Amino acid sequence: MSHKETFSIHELHYLIGAFDGELMPGLPTLDDIVTASELIWTIAKEELEKKGLVNEDGSLTKAGFVIVETLKEYCLGRTLVILNNFYFMQCRDSNFSILIVDTGQGYQLVKISPMSRLLLLQDKLPLVTRIPLEDEVDFLTERKQLTPDIETALASVQALMVQYYPLEQMCETRHAALLTASYLFVEEEGELLGFDVNQEELYRFSQYYFLERLYSWLAIPFREEDFENGSD
Known part of the structure; x- marks a missing residue:
């Protein structure tokens, strides 16, 4: 799976449900995106299946587990810095950050080092x-x-x-x-x-x-x- 894979906010909430996560700091909460229809969650699961992250029975694939662990690091991070549409979460146990980018069409997720953070700032x-x-x-x-x-x-x-x-x-x-x-x-x-x-x-x-x-x-x-x- 490409690190530039784009997720909807519903897909991200579906994935953090794997560790009973409820909040991704800085991003829309379940209250913000509440919907009366269960169809949106069915669609989210189907999209995650297409991405190879979730099996038909709802269990995580190996790639899905990696993404969920990355999201967990984001949810449990110690410092959040938002620069326009870039969300940098400092990992609790390392110098790495989890970066979530709001593309306007969805969210991209990647783990980056301090040097990568610097290069990104200088580039963007x-x-x-x-x-x-x-x-x-x-x-x-x-x-x-x-x-x-x-x-x-x-x-x-x-x-x-x-x-x-x-x-x-x-x-x-x-x-x-x-x-x-x-x-x-x-x-x-x-x-x-x-x-x-x-x-x-x-x-x-x-x-x-x-x-x-x-x-x-x-x-x-x-x-x-x-x-x-x-x-x-």
């Missing part, structure tokens, strides 16, 4: 490889005034949504919401702007600080000297 997210302005060596963030033009830019397809959920830590405190982060990033007139969704504040980010936050949240190893003049 233009802001990661932007060339910083000269003055970005002088600050980490600067507060900015939100203007109509910036609001339009933040709402555009060029904007990058970043959401950070340290799930393991969140389970250990009554103030879980304080541990999360949610930003919209966009480049406007050469400046890297980040809108803090939780605080409803706009900041200008240096490229170094933007990458430091992103790499830290995604558990990608780095050294400060890797960011010469605010860039990697």
Whole structure:
């Protein structure tokens, strides 16, 4: 089976039922997709049979077992980072991540290493490889005034949504919401702007600080000297 196999949300919920899973953090829940018809689950099973993951009697094939184990790692992961339609779940017992990609037509699933995470960011997210302005060596963030033009830019397809959920830590405190982060990033007139969704504040980010936050949240190893003049 190709690692680029695409699954419907119903197929994914059917598969996590193999270990009595109920929640895939960040993805639609059963309550979100509830339907009065059992036909949708029959269709999901038939599609999984076609993919070679489920036998006619409902049992898992060898390939199906591998996918279910990968989904289990996702469900039990310790940190979730969402970058637009990319869902990175840090595995509990390794440096690998389970990546789920929302293609708009379904979901793709793959297990990736820290280096693969870095290469994916550099390939898919233009802001990661932007060339910083000269003055970005002088600050980490600067507060900015939100203007109509910036609001339009933040709402555009060029904007990058970043959401950070340290799930393991969140389970250990009554103030879980304080541990999360949610930003919209966009480049406007050469400046890297980040809108803090939780605080409803706009900041200008240096490229170094933007990458430091992103790499830290995604558990990608780095050294400060890797960011010469605010860039990697």
